[in-house]
Amino acid sequence: GNSVTQMEGPVTLSEEAFLTINCTYTATGYPSLFWYVQYPGEGLQLLLKATKADDKGSNKGFEATYRKETTSFHLEKGSVQVSDSAVYFCAPPNQAGTALIFGKGTTLSVSS
Amino acid sequence: AAGVIQSPRHLIKEKRETATLKCYPIPRHDTVYWYQQGPGQDPQFLISFYEKMQSDKGSIPDRFSAQQFSDYHSELNMSSLELGDSALYFCASSRRGLDTGELFFGEGSRLTVL
Numbered sequence: 001g002n003s004v005t006q007m008e009g010p011v012t013l014s015e016e017a018f019l020t021i022n023c024t025y026t027a028t029g030y031p032s033l034f035w036y037v038q039y040p041g042e043g044l045q046l047l048l049k050a051t052k053a054d055d056k057g058s059n060k061g062f063e064a065t066y067r068k069e070t071t072s073f074h075l076e077k078g079s080v081q082v083s084d085s086a087v088y089f090c091a092p093p094n095q096a097g098t099a100l101i102f103g104k105g106t107t108l109s110v111s112s
Numbered sequence: 113a114a115g116v117i118q119s120p121r122h123l124i125k126e127k128r129e130t131a132t133l134k135c136y137p138i139p140r141h142d143t144v145y146w147y148q149q150g151p152g153q154d155p156q157f158l159i160s161f162y163e164k165m166q167s168d169k170g171s172i173p174d175r176f177s178a179q180q181f182s183d184y185h186s187e188l189n190m191s192s193l194e195l196g197d198s199a200l201y202f203c204a205s206s207r208r209g210l211d212t213g214e215l216f217f218g219e220g221s222r223l224t225v226l
Binding site: 042 | 116147153154155156157161166168170200202204207213214215216217218219
């Protein structure tokens with residue numbers, strides 16, 4: 001079935017640093033891919049998505065490009081802020097397309 | 113805007129007891145998902161319902177059962193609780209399954225089994 005491997009954290013950065021969180025997946029076909037974020041004390045929420053290969057999803061300064069050649073969907077941000085401190089999850093759908101599979105989550109801590 | 117409501121937010125039980133978690137989806141959402149997130153673990157899919165029928169089943173133990181009611185709220189029933197059931201249980205809802213690709217999550221119910 002489909003699966004996801006995500007870069008382990010924690011990732012500790014200073015404000016305005018560049019962020020990359022790696023995510024690779026195995027999937028049947030080319031399903032939509034998602035990044036979810038979990039801020040402290042809150043539920044998961046959608047950060048961005050890409051619905052087909054070579055698409056770039058973006059939101060709040062974060063970007064991720066759906067690369068079918070490398071089966072990757074790495075999350076990037078050019079300049080992180082303290083408010084970006086959270087846990088980030090890469091999430092493809094399961095093989096049946098009926099639910100999302102979550103990676104182990106990468107904790108990002110940004111200091112000023 | 114209305115969000116997914118989960119209750120209770122915290123629950124403490126003894127081993128072998130039973131527990132029931134409730135989830136109220138966003139209005140007009142017809143699909144509900146349950147996930148279990150153990151300490152330091154990724155959220156694991158348990159079960160989902162679409163239009164009050166079970167649509168998929170993940171790693172839900174036989175001791176657990178769930179259903180979606182006519183008002184679309186869902187309940188997760190857990191019996192013969194074990195220490196390993198201690199986790200954060202998330203409920204999420206969506207419209208038309210994964211068609212839109214976005215799940216809306218509640219803040220979770222934290223179950224502690226002593």
